[in-house]
């Protein structure tokens with residue numbers, strides 16, 4: 001019997017990530033080749049015409065799995081009945097703006113979208129926040145939608161995770177699919193900590209630790225980390241635009257693994273509500289290694305954290321605590 005369509009909301013759908021993301025969703029990249037979808041696309045009135053153009057292209061592409069498209073500037077219409085919400089829309093920093101000004105704009109956007117989701121989304125709707133500052137936008141959404149369980153709210157650090165896999169694959173000249181279990185800890189910002197202490201590579205003689213194969217501690221503790229931390233800026237420098245195809249693809253990976261589960265023996269990085277694991281302050285949206293089963297994530301427990309890592313975990317937590325204070329001051 002044919003499956004019921006799943007409704008997926010993409011906010012900021014007329015933007016560059018949106019343009020890369022919606023065809024991936026319509027093709028079945030997120031939920032599989034037998035799962036019909038209905039796309040809900042939201043943007044703001046100045047982008048309404050462009051948004052309608054995206055809708056026209058979705059119709060023109062004749063995706064067999066796509067059972068409907070809603071393109072709207074009305075947040076209630078956009079959120080009604082959605083099972084998955086991918087929040088890409090937000091206010092970018094403009095010339096002359098202070099951090100606080102950008103935060104204040106995004107806090108007000110995430111506050112109103114949180115209440116629309118709380119009132120109108122399907123029960124058990126899963127939310128992924130992509131728009132920056134991603135961790136703190138997700139925290140505000142959680143704060144302003146108290147009836148959405150915290151286990152259903154997350155932010156995207158999978159792009160950073162995939163960037164780390166990519167760097168190891170290039171360095172060792174191995175297929176990226178043979179590298180696994182890197183970790184992104186903390187904020188989706190330049191204080192994030194890309195950690196390969198527990199990462200492995202599949203070799204003809206079994207799985208081998210990444211640190212052993214790379215055999216260059218200075219690179220792993222230096223250039224590797226900064227390359228991943230600064231990759232967003234490097235893409236902007238090269239393209240004059242920020243990452244879009246890789247961000248869209250990683251958002252698909254995030255939702256797919258969350259809904260359909262992570263492969264046995266593999267973890268991924270997700271920004272989720274901290275319960276105090278690894279002595280990360282509870283109440284931050286912090287990126288952890290997680291496994292997913294039956295539509296729920298679980299923080300991987302018991303990994304050893306050495307002194308070098310501890311400092312990095314704490315540093316990015318401090319930045320998130322500061323962002324949280326700033327965001328809460330914009331709320332009141």
Ligand SMILES: NC(=O)C1=CN([C@@H]2O[C@H](COP(=O)(O)OP(=O)(O)OC[C@H]3O[C@@H](n4cnc5c(N)ncnc54)[C@H](O)[C@@H]3O)[C@@H](O)[C@H]2O)C=CC1
Pocket residue numbers: 011012013014015016017018042043044047088089090091092109129130131132133134156157159160188242243244247
């Ligand atoms: N977490 C991550 O790994 C990454 C996050 N990002 C962030 O994703 C966001 C989107 O990036 P792009 O698509 O490149 O930006 P973009 O500027 O091309 O698109 C953003 C879209 O959001 C819309 N928008 C603005 N306010 C809105 C609102 N209140 N409701 C609905 N839509 C609204 C805009 O009209 C625009 O169409 C940015 O905040 C960016 O910094 C980008 C790359 C990676």
Ligand SMILES: O=C([O-])CC(=O)C(=O)O
Pocket residue numbers: 132159231232233235242243
């Ligand atoms: O750096 C940016 O502005 C975009 C972003 O979040 C990334 O590429 O990771």
